[in-house]
Amino acid sequence: MGAPSLAVFGTVELLGFYLPPAVLWAGAALVPYALLRWLLGRSGLYRFVWHRSLLNLALYVLLVGGVVFLGTVGRS
Template sequence: MTGHLDVYGVYVPVLLVAMLAAYGIKSLLATVLQRTGFYRWVWHPPLFNLALYIIVLGALFNLLPRM
C-alpha cells in the first residue's frame, strides 16, 4: 500500500478514504441499532458511537492492505 490514491490526478490519502468509509458504515450500524432499541441499554450513546467508529476504522484499515 503506497498511502495515496490517484483520483483523476489528485492524490488522496488512503486514511481519508478509510475514514469516510468507516463513517458511512458506522452510520448504517447506528441506524440499525437505533431501530432495534439497542441504545436503551447503552449508558452514553455518543461515546458508544465514537467507539463504534474507531472499531470500524481499525477493521477497515487492517483489511485495506489485503485488497
C-alpha cells in the same frame, strides 16, 4: 496482523488534491458506521448504552480499524 500494502496506503486523487490514505480510511468507514447506527436505533439497543455519543465515537474508531485490517489482510 496484516502487512502494509498499496491496498491501504494508496493515495486518492480528487480534482488535483492528493489526499492522504487516512482520509480514504475515514471515508470508507462512514458507510458501515451509518448502517450500524441505523440498526442500533431501529432495534432499540441504545437502551443498554450509558453515553450514546461516546459509544458512537468508539464504534466509529473500531470500524476504521476494521476497514484497515481487512485492507491489509485482503490482499497479501
